[in-house]
Structure formats: structure tokens, C-alpha cells
Amino acid sequence: MNARAGVVALGLLAGCAGGPIVIPLRDETAGARPPVTRPPSPPCRVTVAAVEDERANRDTLGAIGNRPLQADDVREWIVHGMRDVGGAGDGGGPAEAGRPPADIVTRIGIERVYARTVVTQMEAVVALRAAFTAADGSLTERRYRGTGTRVNWVNAGMEFAVLLNEALGSAVTQIAADAGRLCPPR
Amino acid sequence: MIRFPLALTFVLASLFAAGCAPAVYVPLKAEDSGTIRNTRVHAAIVQDEVAAAVERSNVAAAGGGGLLLALVDVAVESHRTSRANKLMEPVRKEVGDFDFRAQFGATLQKTALELSALKVTQAATTAKPLVISDPAALWKDVPEDAVLALVTNYELSANFRSLTMVTVAALWTRNQKEPIYRGRYLYHTPPIGAFKELEESSQAWAANNGAALRAAMTQGIAETMKMLTLDLGTAGGTPTASPTPKLSILELSFPAYLAKDGNRYIVRIDGGALTSASSDERFTPDSMPSR
Numbered sequence: 001m002n003a004r005a006g007v008v009a010l011g012l013l014a015g016c017a018g019g020p021i022v023i024p025l026r027d028e029t030a031g032a033r034p035p036v037t038r039p040p041s042p043p044c045r046v047t048v049a050a051v052e053d054e055r056a057n058r059d060t061l062g063a064i065g066n067r068p069l070q071a072d073d074v075r076e077w078i079v080h081g082m083r084d085v086g087g088a089g090d091g092g093g094p095a096e097a098g099r100p101p102a103d104i105v106t107r108i109g110i111e112r113v114y115a116r117t118v119v120t121q122m123e124a125v126v127a128l129r130a131a132f133t134a135a136d137g138s139l140t141e142r143r144y145r146g147t148g149t150r151v152n153w154v155n156a157g158m159e160f161a162v163l164l165n166e167a168l169g170s171a172v173t174q175i176a177a178d179a180g181r182l183c184p185p186r
Numbered sequence: 187m188i189r190f191p192l193a194l195t196f197v198l199a200s201l202f203a204a205g206c207a208p209a210v211y212v213p214l215k216a217e218d219s220g221t222i223r224n225t226r227v228h229a230a231i232v233q234d235e236v237a238a239a240v241e242r243s244n245v246a247a248a249g250g251g252g253l254l255l256a257l258v259d260v261a262v263e264s265h266r267t268s269r270a271n272k273l274m275e276p277v278r279k280e281v282g283d284f285d286f287r288a289q290f291g292a293t294l295q296k297t298a299l300e301l302s303a304l305k306v307t308q309a310a311t312t313a314k315p316l317v318i319s320d321p322a323a324l325w326k327d328v329p330e331d332a333v334l335a336l337v338t339n340y341e342l343s344a345n346f347r348s349l350t351m352v353t354v355a356a357l358w359t360r361n362q363k364e365p366i367y368r369g370r371y372l373y374h375t376p377p378i379g380a381f382k383e384l385e386e387s388s389q390a391w392a393a394n395n396g397a398a399l400r401a402a403m404t405q406g407i408a409e410t411m412k413m414l415t416l417d418l419g420t421a422g423g424t425p426t427a428s429p430t431p432k433l434s435i436l437e438l439s440f441p442a443y444l445a446k447d448g449n450r451y452i453v454r455i456d457g458g459a460l461t462s463a464s465s466d467e468r469f470t471p472d473s474m475p476s477r
Contacts, residue, residue, distance in 0.1 A: 056234075056285050056287065056288060059313045059314055060313045062232065063314070063315045065315070066317050067315065068314050068315055114234040116233070116237065118263075118270070118271075119242050120263045120264070121240075121264055121267040123267065123271055127282060143282060145278070145279060147271060149268045151264060
């Protein structure tokens with residue numbers, strides 16, 4: 001019990017310390033695998049051809065007091081999350097040679113990824129732009145926002161990672177649903 | 187034994203506490219500004235998007251404290267935060283292409299040229315937090331004589347009726363242990379409407395591709411720059427307030443102002459902060475003053 005109290009106290013003190021809070025976005029215990037929200041599988045083959053980091057702010061993922069929130073692998077994290085925008089059991093990974101042509105080719109732009117604290121709570125936002133190109137060449141572009149809100153216990157990087165994964169899961173779910181609607185009738 | 191009245195004790199305690207906090211306003215003296223050969227401006231805007239304020243729950247404080255009541259506070263704040271975020275999302279979606287930091291930075295670049303007392307060589311914005319009371323961090327990689335640090339936050343009020351923008355400023359020189367200037371600039375919009383429900387206010391901010399919020403953010407930046415210029419535009423000179431106008435009842439309700447544009451006034455409130463506020467009953471994109 002004393003040890004547990006000590007860990008909590010250290011966590012609280014860590015919240016007061018300076019320096020960046022590093023967010024382990026792809027830590028498996030933070031919900032990076034499997035995704036918190038499993039998106040519905042589209043009824044056709046969907047590939048993610050590109051994920052581009054278009055964020056105006058790539059320095060931080062927000063800040064808590066005087067401490068910036070930072071993560072090095074935001075694009076890779078989104079690429080990993082987008083693997084779940086698959087279809088017909090084929091996954092949503094990058095297009096590869098030798099595969100049958102996709103029904104929907106998706107290009108993702110990362111617009112915003114951040115977290116913040118509000119009173120005793122924390123909020124995370126993942127804003128993505130998705131451009132869907134169908135086999136007939138028609139292009140549909142939409143914006144998606146995934147959000148999450150939770151109690152902020154100790155300003156820990158892992159807490160933000162869990163919440164950001166929740167937000168990403170929400171955005172990916174919406175993208176997968178729209179990709180499914182754009183699938184050609186069979 | 188001498189017994190102080192309780193009220194007097196509180197007043198003294200408040201004064202002692204105030205003595206510990208840095209002053210909001212320290213005017214730039216002519217003799218200090220005369221020593222500045224060049225200035226670097228750092229502006230920190232850590233927010234990536236507009237936020238909504240959430241009122242703290244005070245159940246524990248009102249009930250005398252205790253873990254159980256603290257947990258009630260957390261639950262209340264969780265509900266309020268979730269609701270505020272839910273209402274903010276449609277608003278944010280409408281103004282997703284508005285890069286507040288970039289717009290603030292571009293306007294600051296132009297304004298910096300008008301700060302003749304500072305002779306600004308470079309003005310840059312950052313998303314990283316800036317501790318304006320930490321000179322060691324501010325002077326990192328800065329060859330200039332002086333550093334002006336600005337920290338800006340902006341949010342919709344908890345009732346979603348108005349936008350508030352707050353900028354804290356501090357001007358440091360190498361040979362001084364304390365800032366030679368401190369300032370605080372506050373910008374408020376009038377209410378977006380006399381709505382009873384938060385949803386109605388949220389919808390009003392989001393309407394027409396977020397026109398009202400875009401206008402408010404743009405105006406807030408412009409007014410912040412005006413206030414910055416009022417305090418640091420001329421060497422050693424903070425302009426004196428004009429006499430209170432006696433033209434109409436509306437204008438009489440304002441204290442003496444430092445600047446006026448339409449129905450919007452900049453006044454220095456108690457403590458020295460500059461405030462830009464409007465006498466309009468409600469905020470509309472059309473009510474923006476010309477600039």
C-alpha cells in the first residue's frame with residue numbers, strides 16, 4: 001500500500017517537473033494495437049496509398065502548463081492506425097505490387113494531432129483529411145475528427161497516448177465507414 | 187494583547203499575497219527604452235485550436251473538503267468537459283482551416299515594425315510553451331539586447347457567448363534582473379446572442395463556415411496588436427487616457443479610453459491590464475471596426 005502511494009506521489013511530482021512529456025503513441029498498452037474502436041470493414045478493397053503529415057505545428061502535440069507534449073513518430077502512428085481501414089479482409093495498408101487493384105484508393109492528410117488538459121480532465125483531438133479515389137476516377141474529399149475526453153490522473157505520457165489512440169480510433173472508424181459507402185455495388 | 191479585526195486581517199493577508207505575485211503592469215520607462223539597441227520577439231501560442239472554458243466544480247470546497255466530495259467534483263467536471271468538447275467540435279470543424287498561430291505571427295511581424303522603442307530585429311511565433319519569468323530560457327540563442335516574450339491564449343467562455351483572448355507580455359534586457367516592462371492585454375467580444383441554451387450559442391459561432399468566430403479571432407489579434415503598440419509603440423511613453431466622452435449614455439458607461447474604433451474601446455483597468463471591449467449588445471461579423 002505504501003509503495004503504491006509512493007508511486008502515485010512520484011507521478012504527481014512528475015507532473016510538476018519541467019521538460020517535455022513524451023507520449024508513447026505506439027505503446028501496445030496504450031491501445032495502439034488493437035485499436036480501441038475497431039472500424040467496420042468496408043465491403044470492397046480499400047488501400048491507403050499515402051499518409052502525409054500536413055500539420056502546421058509539428059513541434060508539439062499541445063502543452064500542459066510549461067511542458068510540451070511530444071512524440072517522434074506521429075506519421076508512422078497514423079499509418080499504423082490506418083491499417084484498419086481495410087476492406088474485403090485485405091487490410092488498409094499501402095498499395096503493393098502484385099495485389100489486385102483497389103476499389104478505393106485513399107490518401108490521408110494529417111491536419112492536427114493534440115491533447116490538452118481542462119480542469120481535472122484531458123482532451124485529445126486527431127483531425128485528418130481523406131481523399132478517396134474510386135476505380136472510375138471520381139474523387140471525394142472529406143475531413144474527419146476523432147476526439148476523446150478522460151480524467152487526468154497524473155499528466156502521464158501514457159495517459160495521453162491512450163486518449164490519442166481513442167481519438168485516432170474514432171477518426172479511423174469514420175473514414176472506414178465512408179470508404180464502405182463509396183464501394184461500388186456488387 | 188492587540189486584536190486585529192478579522193476583516194482587516196484578511197485585507198492585510200491579501201496585500202501580502204499580492205506582494206508575492208509579479209505586477210500585471212510595469213510601464214516601460216524612457217530611460218530603459220533608451221538603452222535598447224535591438225529586440226527579439228518570441229510569441230508563444232500553445233493552442234492548436236480554439237477551446238471552450240469549463241467552470242470548476244466547487245462541491246468539495248463548499249462541503250469542507252474530503253476525498254468523496256473531490257470525486258464528485260471530478261465527475262461534475264468530467265460531465266462539463268465532455269459537454270463543452272461535444273459542443274466545440276462542430277465549431278472547430280468549421281474553422282479548421284484558420285491557422286490562428288500563423289495569422290497572429292503575420293500580424294505581429296507588421297506590428298513589430300511600429301514598436302519604435304524596441305527596434306525589433308526578429309519576431310517569431312512558437313507552439314512550445316514559453317516561461318516569460320525564466321530569462322535563461324528566453325535568452326537562449328538570442329544575440330539581441332532585449333527580448334519581448336508574449337504568451338497568448340484564446341477561448342470561448344463557459345457559457346459559449348463570447349470569445350476571450352489574453353496575452354501576457356514581458357520585456358527583458360540583459361543587464362536587468364527583472365523585466366523592464368510587464369503588460370497584459372485582454373480582448374472580449376460582446377455576446378454572440380442572447381441565447382438560453384449553450385447549443386444555440388455554439389451553432390451561432392459555427393454558422394456560415396464559422397464566420398463569427400473567424401471575425402472574432404481576427405479582431406482579437408488586431409486589438410491585441412493595438413494594445414501592444416499602445417504600451418510599446420513609443421519610447422518611454424504610455425499614452426494618457428482621453429477624457430470620458432459625454433456624447434451618449436452608452437459611451438459614458440466606459441472609463442476614459444486610450445483608443446476607440448466604432449463602439450470598441452481600449453481602456454486600462456485596475457492593475458494596469460489593457461482591455462479591448464465593445465459596447466455593442468451582440469457580436470456579429472459586421473460589427474467589426476474598420477482596420
